[in-house]
Amino acid sequence: xxxHEYQAKQLLKAAGVTxxxxxVAKTPDEAAAAFEQLGGSLAVVKSQxxxxxxxxxxxxxxxxxxxxxxxxxxxxARENAxxxxxxxxxxxxxGEEGKQVNTLLIEEGLDIASxxxxxxxxxxxxxxxxxMMSSExxxxxxxxxxxxxxxxxxxxxLPGFGLQAAQAxxxxxxxxxxxxxxxxxxxxxxxxxxxxxxxxxxxxEINPLVVTGDGQFVALDAKVGFxxxxxxxxxxxxxxxxxxxxxESEVRAADAGLSYVKLDGSIGCLVNxxxxxxxxxxxxxxxxxxxxxxxxxGGGANVEQVTEAFRIILADENVKAVLVNIFGGIxxxxxxxxxxxxxxxxxGFTVPLVVRLEGTNVEKAREMLSASGKDIIPAxxxxxxxxxxxxxxxx
Amino acid sequence: xxxxxxxKTRVITQGITGKAGLFHSQKSREYAKECQPDVDVxxxxxxxxxxxxxxxxxxxxxxxxxxxxxxxxxxxMVFVPPPFCADAIIESIDAGIELIVxxxxxxxxxxxxxxxxxxxxxxxxxxxxxxPGVITPGVAKIGIMPGYIHKPGxxxxxxxxxxxxxxxxxxxxxxxxxxxxxxxxGGDPIIGTSFIDLLEMFENDPGTDAIMxxxxxxxxxxxxxxxxxxxxxxxPVAGFIxxxxxxxxxxxxxxxxxxxxxxxxxxxxxxxxxxxxxxxxKSPADMGKAMQEAIAKRKG
Numbered sequence: 303x304x305x306h307e308y309q310a311k312q313l314l315k316a317a318g319v320t321x322x323x324x325x326v327a328k329t330p331d332e333a334a335a336a337f338e339q340l341g342g343s344l345a346v347v348k349s350q351x352x353x354x355x356x357x358x359x360x361x362x363x364x365x366x367x368x369x370x371x372x373x374x375x376x377x378x379a380r381e382n383a384x385x386x387x388x389x390x391x392x393x394x395x396x397g398e399e400g401k402q403v404n405t406l407l408i409e410e411g412l413d414i415a416s417x418x419x420x421x422x423x424x425x426x427x428x429x430x431x432x433x434m435m436s437s438e439x440x441x442x443x444x445x446x447x448x449x450x451x452x453x454x455x456x457x458x459x460l461p462g463f464g465l466q467a468a469q470a471x472x473x474x475x476x477x478x479x480x481x482x483x484x485x486x487x488x489x490x491x492x493x494x495x496x497x498x499x500x501x502x503x504x505x506x507e508i509n510p511l512v513v514t515g516d517g518q519f520v521a522l523d524a525k526v527g528f529x530x531x532x533x534x535x536x537x538x539x540x541x542x543x544x545x546x547x548x549x550e551s552e553v554r555a556a557d558a559g560l561s562y563v564k565l566d567g568s569i570g571c572l573v574n575x576x577x578x579x580x581x582x583x584x585x586x587x588x589x590x591x592x593x594x595x596x597x598x599x600g601g602g603a604n605v606e607q608v609t610e611a612f613r614i615i616l617a618d619e620n621v622k623a624v625l626v627n628i629f630g631g632i633x634x635x636x637x638x639x640x641x642x643x644x645x646x647x648x649x650g651f652t653v654p655l656v657v658r659l660e661g662t663n664v665e666k667a668r669e670m671l672s673a674s675g676k677d678i679i680p681a682x683x684x685x686x687x688x689x690x691x692x693x694x695x696x697x
Numbered sequence: 698x699x700x701x702x703x704x705k706t707r708v709i710t711q712g713i714t715g716k717a718g719l720f721h722s723q724k725s726r727e728y729a730k731e732c733q734p735d736v737d738v739x740x741x742x743x744x745x746x747x748x749x750x751x752x753x754x755x756x757x758x759x760x761x762x763x764x765x766x767x768x769x770x771x772x773x774m775v776f777v778p779p780p781f782c783a784d785a786i787i788e789s790i791d792a793g794i795e796l797i798v799x800x801x802x803x804x805x806x807x808x809x810x811x812x813x814x815x816x817x818x819x820x821x822x823x824x825x826x827x828x829p830g831v832i833t834p835g836v837a838k839i840g841i842m843p844g845y846i847h848k849p850g851x852x853x854x855x856x857x858x859x860x861x862x863x864x865x866x867x868x869x870x871x872x873x874x875x876x877x878x879x880x881x882x883g884g885d886p887i888i889g890t891s892f893i894d895l896l897e898m899f900e901n902d903p904g905t906d907a908i909m910x911x912x913x914x915x916x917x918x919x920x921x922x923x924x925x926x927x928x929x930x931x932x933p934v935a936g937f938i939x940x941x942x943x944x945x946x947x948x949x950x951x952x953x954x955x956x957x958x959x960x961x962x963x964x965x966x967x968x969x970x971x972x973x974x975x976x977x978x979k980s981p982a983d984m985g986k987a988m989q990e991a992i993a994k995r996k997g
Contacts (some may be wrong), residue, residue, distance in 0.1 A: 660867060
């Protein structure tokens with residue numbers, strides 16, 4: 303689960319991590335008032351969306367307007383907020399459609415001496431948590447990692463023990479920080495790692511992490527992601543969810559216990575199992591079609607779930623045909639066909655439906671399909687299924 | 698011969714009094730009985746607080762240690778719900794269980810970091826979590842896969858996914874290629890046993906003469922496996938990577954199946970495998986054929 307920058311900073315601040323003074327604004331008046339309240343001669347107005355690249359991003363409605371701007375007066379804060387709020391910000395990460403900006407974060411300007419990169423993530427291969435730092439703050443860290451891997455410094459952390467003082471010190475020396483900044487690093491870094499561990503994060507990225515003129519570490523940006531599987535012990539985070547940032551049909555699917563991801567193609571897929579669902583998308587592509595979605599109905603799909611799955615798939619206007627691909631293991635094919643047929647009647651199909659079944663009780667299931675008299679195209683194997691469903695569109 | 702699951706394996710189920718735990722214990726017991734009629738492979742279960750009860754003929758114990766003591770369990774199949782599952786796995790490690798197969802989906806990642814720490818200090822081997830389990834066809838299965846789709850044979854099968862493993866086993870079976878052992882390693886970011894661990898075991902197993910590995914997007918386990926194959930594996934290897942059409946930043950069902958920061962794509966994994974001499978199927982319909990081709994290439 304992702305949260306907004308302003309939410310992440312509020313949580314970090316509560317955990318003792320230094321962030322800039324900031325005020326959330328949802329109207330131009332609030333933005334102007336926030337500037338006055340901060341009391342400085344300079345402030346930053348930042349669009350709050352779940353995507354990076356905001357500074358370089360531009361608004362569809364106002365092509366000159368950047369997603370993050372420096373302002374020097376309350377009036378300037380208001381004018382910018384007027385253009386930004388309710389408008390659609392397009393960044394390198396949002397795709398062409400962009401994201402609507404409904405909230406702004408107004409922050410104090412800082413005296414920045416240098417910009418660093420800091421990221422905490424789970425290290426899959428090592429089975430642990432890893433802290434990554436670099437002197438190349440503000441830039442895309444993937445690019446740094448690719449082009450100059452020696453500039454990425456790392457430290458492995460045992461979650462039970464946290465980042466050790468010696469590790470923070472070593473990183474600070476490697477980054478070439480002076481004595482003031484060294485002290486700040488030793489206070490800041492362990493707290494941030496503890497935040498990651500205490501809250502079951504999947505990612506905490508501070509880019510840039512700034513060192514101010516007087517040697518203080520401040521989190522100028524903050525990207526925080528939580529482990530969905532651990533939300534049961536952090537129920538307070540559920541309130542931070544912003545449904546405007548999520549695809550409506552994906553939310554609907556999740557509520558029905560389905561795993562669904564919308565894509566841009568024209569062939570809808572309903573599959574059991576995540577690996578097979580991904581492979582079915584690949585299969586369609588391999589035979590010249592484009593998948594409209596990823597959909598895993600899971601291991602115990604019932605009539606309600608299959609019906610809801612069909613409704614979600616067919617609600618997508620791009621869908622011109624649907625492929626059902628089931629490998630019945632413990633879930634028997636005849637049980638799935640029963641659910642399929644019931645769902646078929648409830649949903650009302652107007653596009654071709656190709657069904658490929660294999661596994662437990664497949665003979666019985668195939669008979670049920672053909673005896674149903676419904677306009678369902680049976681397929682004998684994966685390749686046959688792909689050819690038929692792709693062919694049903696081009697024909 | 699085979700790996701992990703052999704004639705000596707004796708299994709208990711952790712979470713046996715839950716619906717899924719009992720159902721799959723029954724199915725696994727049936728399969729083992731067909732294969733080894735004179736032996737009890739599935740010897741009981743554990744649910745704390747329910748010791749002394751019986752679940753469809755399975756004796757229930759309060760702790761894994763007690764089950765080891767009383768019925769000589771050396772393997773555990775874990776169905777404990779996600780919030781308590783890491784603790785259950787650590788209980789098995791603590792009791793000295795050799796093979797732990799965790800089926801449970803949805804364990805918090807940092808809980809698995811804790812498990813990984815305990816694993817490293819033990820002689821236990823963990824398969825999963827979030828996996829279909831392990832089957833040695835004709836001997837026994839510890840997991841949720843349907844037994845009949847796996848034929849005995851010489852292919853070592855390693856996969857991150859459930860139904861896709863069934864699909865692969867099915868295709869292999871139709872071509873007369875049975876499996877020595879098939880292992881689902883799981884689709885989570887942190888898992889107990891990697892492709893490399895199993896490649897090594899299959900390479901050293903006299904009963905295995907070819908290896909099929911099925912990966913997916915996310916992480917770099919397949920790339921590391923490719924490097925290992927290049928320098929350590931002499932047996933023919935075929936592969937498939939699911940998620941060639943998956944967009945970056947979107948989690949494809951499995952917690953670990955996500956392309957982030959431009960890495961973990963199917964293309965880079967396929968490329969790495971091919972560079973290591975692995976025959977990689979482009980279409981999921983050709984997984985069996987790819988294995989056939991890899992074997993033929995080696996013989997030719």
